[in-house]
Amino acid sequence: MTPNNSSRPLTFKGGIHPSKDGKALSRAAAVREAPLLAEYQLIVQQNVGAPPELLVKAGDELKKGQLVAKAGGFVSVPLHSPTSGKVKEISRIPGPMGVPVQAVIIVADGNDEWGELMPPLDWKTAEPQAVRDRVRDAGIVGMGGAAFPTHVKLSPPPDKKIDCLILNGAECEPYLTADHRLMVEFPEKVLRGAALLGRALGVKDIFIGVEVNKPDAIEILSSQAAGFGVKIVALQVKYPQGAEKHLISAITGREVPTGGLPMDVGCVVQNVGSTAAAADAVLEGKPLIDRIVTVTGEPVKTPGNWRLKLGTPVAEAIRFAGGVTCEPGKVILGGPMMGFAQKSLEVTVMKNTSGILLMKKDDIIQYQSTACIRCGKCLDACPMNLQPGSLSAAIESEKFDLAAKNNVMDCVECGSCAYICPAHRPLVQHFRRAKAEIRNRSKK
Amino acid sequence: MSEEVKAEVQAKIPAQAETPPPVMLPKGNELVLSSSPHIHAAENVPSIMFKVIIALLPAVFAGILLFGAAALLVIAYCIVFSVAAELLWCKLAGKPLSTVRDLSAVVTGLLLALNLSAGVPWWLCLIGAFIAIWLGKQVFGGLGHNPFNPALVARVALLIALPKYMTAWVPAKFMNGNAASYARQFFTPAAWNSVLGAPLDGVTCATPLGLVGTTAKVLGPAPGVFAEVANPTAYLQYFLGNVGGCLGETSALALLIGGLLLVLFKLIKWQIPVFYLGTVAVFTAVINYCFPGVTPPALFHLLTGGLMLGAIFMATDMVTSPMTEPGAIIFGIGCGIVTCVIRIWGNYPEGVSFAILFMNALVPLIDRFATKKPFGYHPWDRKKGAQA
């Protein structure tokens, strides 16, 4: 199977073109290693699914890469120490969602010394099962944002025939450039990882979808791709090109059914970061203990991409980037479209933290939302073809049944609608609430 | 961030450490919490309304050019009174007065003026503006909540209430081809009528549609009766707007330019005007062909009356039209059919206002059934998906 052969970049229906993509701030900044910190606050649950089981207690000595917690079930992954040092305490720190979460506080000994690594496997001969196990043991989860354990995606149930692996290098979020730098600087890792995961899944077709605003990445990947049996697909620049359903739709023309998963249409989507991490795990035996994070935004003195260890507090990350030149009004984990505003700088980098974005006070839209003027812009923008305007009106009047009937549960919270809405309606917040309420009710 | 708070932050820094920290970090509780997305498109409601006003300018200029100072007066009255009505309601209802800033009252006032004859008295503008803003819009909760087009509610209410004033038309100034006396005609008695509040008298003329209505009533259907009003020379006059009628509806040319602007600004769904006009064209052409003498040819219908104004500016009011494209098509076709039915068989010579209002009433139903297929649904399991 090949994506249609026209030379035009592929895309999906709907979506938006954010006027300010902010990628210029950090696009050219090569990935830098962060200096070692005195203390890391490693949040225990960094994956979707069952929480991992803690294996350490206060006072334990740890080596870099040593197991801190083991997987708590099939849909769960282990957690490893980002550096060598000593467990100060197990305590609660502010989580990215505001609710305090359990964390292991590790005092670094300054040596940053690896413990025993897992044995490297040969990338040409590794068995599918071995790859899957290694991906699990290395604690790899989706680094594109969802933090879903990658090995689960690699083990589709037998009745689902997977024929296509898609690597998500779209990075459609404005400001973020972590995946971009990864693809430019470590193309080999990405491609090897792709081939490995492809083998683990037993698929022939492997695509890497990259938006055309990263020509250097497309070029460098394309020049090496042939050797790995990987095809590079140029994608139109449009948000949310990187949402997996729309990526699949753009590349294969298949439509993931509502409530369904990519595997329902024979696809598996992996972020390029997860793929590179998988390559590291298989080929070098290294567990997932750090990741590339874009620290950016107008207030940041030197915006750029850093390789940050898990457990690095946001405040420290900003410090690495030279601090701020003016007072920021908002600190966001993730990009400006889907990221979460934070009220505390004590939150720490996790496996799915792709960016730390600071916004100037003046740039913050303090929206004064008015009534929906039914302009229909949100309908055109919504990649899921929902009717955000009417949905939000229903939710505002607390008519959740109506909202559920109109498929609010399909909303992927991409924020396209709220971005475009001329009435500045807090649409996404409404939908989050409705989804929470409806989930609550169906649980009952 | 206010200066004081900044000063306060700065004041705190030395107290914490002797040497200032290398970087300045925000304090947690001064950060703003809000939902994603954190960036926003530049377009907002006032800018939309502003663009509509821009798109209406050709029609406004055409109106003033054609009908003289009286038209300018009517436009000014309507806008001022609409804004005043909006302000007054907000004041009485305890709403923030800032809602005036969204400019929608200006658009409503302007469109109301374009729907009136030049030279209607000032108090008629006043009543119309209050009906539009209060009865048409604010009782329903203001901008965005009104199910009916406010300007049209006012127009139809006035038509029912004061038919004498609403069916008296000022002749366009170029009507007699006497451009030389134009300057003199620019200030007509109609302008004074408007100021003094007197009804139009003496200087009235008929609209093409009114003539056709009268003809049909007097002579009954007979082929060839429309030759006088439906011929190429007349069509050119209609296209330029050199006929009697509402001050903003006569010039098809100016309205088409405005429509083009609206499409360029991406403010309207092109389906509404296109299907509206198309339906009228097809419907009247068929009737004209099958029953000659019942109604003039399609081109006549397209160029006369408020059809262009209605199809381009009033049926497209986003608040009162369907949200989806299939909905817009149904809406346009419906408007077209009702317009033709009223024009051809009804008592009123013109049916555009009624047609749009009638279809406004159908919008909730259309919105309910003409929806897009959500991503990931197969057409046949829409229902099932909805239940799940």
Add this chain to the structure above:
Amino acid sequence: MSLKLKDTENIWVLGLFLGLCGAAAALVLAYFDDLTRAPISKMKMLEVDNALREVLPAFDNSPGINVCRKDGVTFYGAQRNGKLIAVAASGDSMKGYSGRIAAMVGLNLDGKVRTIAIVDGKKLAAVLITEQNETPGLGTVVCERKRQKTIFSIFKKPGKAAALPPPNPILDQFAGRSAGATPWRVIKDGGKCDYLTGATISSRAVTGVVYRIAHAFAAHRQEIIARLSQPQPQN
């Protein structure tokens, strides 16, 4: 839900009771019907009578009893002391803006439309529109002679002027005219009759119906006068 007769057992008893109630009601109603039959028929006459009074001089017969129909126009004769003094006629036209317009016109025996009175030098014609559905405020202006009481006039003593119907220039223009062979037309159509701008259709229809009545009388004058001159019981 209480309407449901759930208990079907003693349905016959209930039916009987209901029947009795109905019978009692019927009894009462029959009584009232009897009581009001005469006044009702009188009331029905009253309307025509009132219209006749507006357009005819004082009479002492009951014109409504002996009528004569010609060309779709109904003629009533007013007699005084057993002598025919004037004729009233009612006819209609379907050419109004919203359909039917009916009029009652008083005619002198010579076929001219009667003049009721001369007020301020203007003749008041004996033309009354008895039925119309024209657009209020537009077509109705042509048709109506509405007596408008004002807050001032109710305190004034009703003088002679108040007893007369109010003038209406369109209707009053027919005073003293008699019908010839060519139909009357409004000026706009090349005729001589005044019309109201913006309500030409209504004006046309009114002109048409008055002409039709006058014309019918002119055409059958002798016959009608003969018929209506027959002696009638006095009122």
Add this chain to the structure above:
Amino acid sequence: MGEVQQYLQLTIGAVLVYNFVLARFLGICPFLGVSKRLDTALGMSGAVIFVMTLASFVTSLIYNYLLKNPISLGGYSIRLDFLQIILFILVIASLVQLVEIVLQKISPPLYSALGIYLPLITTNCAVMGVATLNAKQDYQVGQATVFGFFSAVGFALALVLFSSLRERLELAQVPKPFQGMAIALITAGILSMTFIGFSGLC
């Protein structure tokens, strides 16, 4: 042609021009009371169409053969027109009840869908109104039945439009004093304004 045209005029007149609710003001109570939700409005519409057609038929039978002309019985000529009101209302009430009883037995789903509206129809001006109008306009049985059916269709049209509008208004931020019935009435007013545009169609 004449016949067809006459019926066509009857139809358009009943549905659009002289709409029962919006122009004639008949059946306002159910129009206001059962219009909060579209599906109840649809149910009510169905029930009203059924009952009004049936009632028109039966009452016009009674009118044409019992009340209209004096009956001669054994040499006496007897007028019964003064019994019109009482007979009509009795017939309508009984009809409604009959329909209810029958429906409950033969089609429980239909009954549970329409059943609750049926009693309301007894005290609905529209049904009594159509019977009275039929008599007043001296319609024959056929005409009366057609008129009844299409009048009810006009009622249904107004009701459905109105209920969908009210559903939308549910989501609007109507000022406090106008909430509920007040805004519903104003909406109905504007709706009735649009129907005036159809005047002259028949």
Add this chain to the structure above:
Amino acid sequence: MSLIKDFTNGIWKENPVLVMLLGMCPTLAVTSNAENGLSMGIATTCVLVGCNIVISLIRNIVPKKIRIPVYIVVIAAFVTVVKLLMDAYAPPAINRSLGIFIPLIVVNCIVLGRAEAFASKNGPLRSALDGIGMGLGFALALTALGGTREFLASGSLFQVKIITAWKDDFMLWTSAPGAFIILGCFLAGMNWLNMRRAVKRGELYVPPQGMDCRHCRLCDLGRRDEE
């Protein structure tokens, strides 16, 4: 005391039109001027009083099961009587403008509602007072509505021009749409008054959302609609 209450109840607190929203058809149809409103109000009052008295007299002998049909017969009889009397003695103009709405009193929910809710439970005196009160409330509401419409349209009341300078009638208010709109504004006014009073008393006032069926138990629609 309670007799006075029976009487005044219908005039304001349970005004059939403005509070309970009953009898909407005549309310809208015949109130194009004050005179028509008043006439309709009087006609309805007559029926209401008569029926209330008769029904309260026979309330103990009517079998429960068929009380509604019996009430309907009584009401229909009264309506017919009123109609016959009006045909005979009322001015033809008024008779014409009230039109078919006189026969329709028979289905006016107020009449049946009061019969069922009040007259069938109370003695003739109280029932009569209740009827008069309710009828008066109805008549007052109709007259006020008619007066408002007439005044707004032409500046006159009871066909007497109050503002003599008012030349062109504003026909909207006397037309069908005007009826709905003015009644809507009346209700909004009532709500506003009630809300202000409630605020003063520190209570919560919820504007009535639909027809009030508390007093007419003919059907349980009102209750079901809320579910």
Add this chain to the structure above:
Amino acid sequence: MEIFIAAVIAMAVIGLVLGGVIGITARLFRVEVDPRIELVAELLPGANCGGCGKAGCADFAKSVVTGENPPGKCPVASREQVAAIAQALGIEAGATVKKVAVVLCGGDRNQEKVQTLYNGVSDCVSASLIAGGPKGCAYGCLGMGSCARACPFNAIEVVNGLAVVHPRLCVGCGACVETCPRHLIKLVPRAAKVHIYCSSPEKGAAKMKVCSVPCIACRKCVKAGEEEQFVIDGFKVSVNYDAASLVGTDILGRAKCPTGCLLSETGHLKIEAAQTGEVA
């Protein structure tokens, strides 16, 4: 005269015919409905609050008649109403322990110490989904009144950024309990008049940083009370509502709670009132 006879005959005949037709059809098309359902529905309060877990009162009535639910399951019905239903059906009334809702948080705007700027929908669920909402304490009441809107009886009021239940108005239907994203609302026996108004499991010091009335688990109340009257759970103490003898208001004087989170029902209402100056 003949008209009288004719009228009477006509009416009587038509009355009989109609009555007969209805009677016959009624007999032919007879359907049995359980009159008890209607009876029970009449006796229920008709609030349709859903507190019984059914779709509405009518639905509940059906379930009572079929024996699925005891009548006492309706939280709104008074004891007498429940008894009347039970008697009418000749069954047991079922459990009727009357409950009342209580918001276990005392941190109104004067007590909380940290508050972030929040720009968004004024609704607790919505706010809690954005970094946990603007409040410093991640467990405290957000004060945006979701519960108040959910309460069908208007029993909850948000005063000065804190939701308080008016026990007199609350019927214990539980609609609010589900709504609160912070799970602060609990249904407790009506007899319980004293509560510990804090739900945060954090350490005392952490709580003190964000709030001035937290429970710091000093256990003075536990010592002052009888056995089993309190439950200690980590860094939080709460009243044991299942205890054989519920703790009474007299504990307030004896315990000398240092932060002021141990309060009587009326005390909770008054925290507010005192600060907003409404009650002397």
